[in-house]
Amino acid sequence: MADDSSRKRKVRGRKIRSDRKPKEGRRAKKELARTASSVGERNGDSPLADPEAIAPDPFVETDAVTSLRDRITGWLDADQPVHLIGPTGCGKTALALSAAARRGRPVVWLNGDEAVDTAALVGAHAGGERYEEHDRFVSGVDKKTQIVRERWVDNPLSVAVREGATLVYNEFSRSDPAAHNVLLSVFEEGVLERPGKRGEDRSIDVHPEFRAIFTSNDVEYAGVHEQQDALLDRFVGVHVEYYDDETEREIVRTHVDLSEDDVETIVDATRSLREDLDIVVGTRAAITAAKGVSVFDGENGTDDDELLTDVFTDVLSPKIAGEGDGIDDLRSKISETI
């Protein structure tokens, strides 16, 4: 294994771990931040997460990674919403969270899906709040009045624009475009309208520090829900591709405790499969394959072509599940490539 000090690349967090506990602790913390965010959506608690807690860890910072992240933070400084577009598992979410964390502002995390509508973004009435008023003005007489007040619960977008948070809206193209109409006035006029809310505070002025990063899978972005042009017109798009081989190796190394040679073999195989197969083979697949090799490691490690073929078949087969002879085909193509 190469000496750590020989590596030029910067890695935030710990590199290779033999003891997984600290990493799990950090992961749990990050999971907690995300959970807090989604629980907040449901309970009316704050969906704001601490930028430190949401920062991806470990996070590899090679030239390729930092130049992309600088582009994102640069556009955010220029007060432009950024749309990260790229294939599955290429590192969009990690980049978005890292850029958001660097701003040092609270982060609001939102996941796009069919169920996201305007209320899920801005908030809704959450039933009535009942309380009693007692009037004892006349001695010996207690006059009770029951008052029912409507309770409004803000959802993540309202909280983010009011508090000047960085909104990270993951897989935003999975949501119904109609839900995003409220975003137009946010970016155009600096005002968020809260449909359904009555009274003077129906709209919120957008805090000057509010920023937004959107991510989309390139295939879904083109296909599933076409978002309105007026909205996309206000974004800048940063297209993300798979990283160079050195960055991918560094990423795999930080996630899995394996020798340099094994990591190199796995990343090389991943990159060849990406070329040869019709399915998407992302960096996540390389990390999962490395985990598989570290568990099933036979006598010869990654020199064992059969072991590598088995591992990659398991990693990639969910993408072709249920397609007839698909698995056999997949295995033989993987075997040929390896």
Ligand SMILES: Nc1ncnc2c1ncn2[C@@H]1O[C@H](COP(=O)(O)OP(=O)(O)OP(=O)(O)O)[C@@H](O)[C@H]1O
């Ligand atoms: N710079 C990095 N440092 C460390 N790990 C990284 C880095 N970039 C990506 N990864 C890891 O690679 C895997 C894929 O990254 P990520 O989840 O960000 O991809 P994605 O493009 O958002 O995927 P999807 O489209 O499926 O949501 C994750 O396990 C992530 O932790």
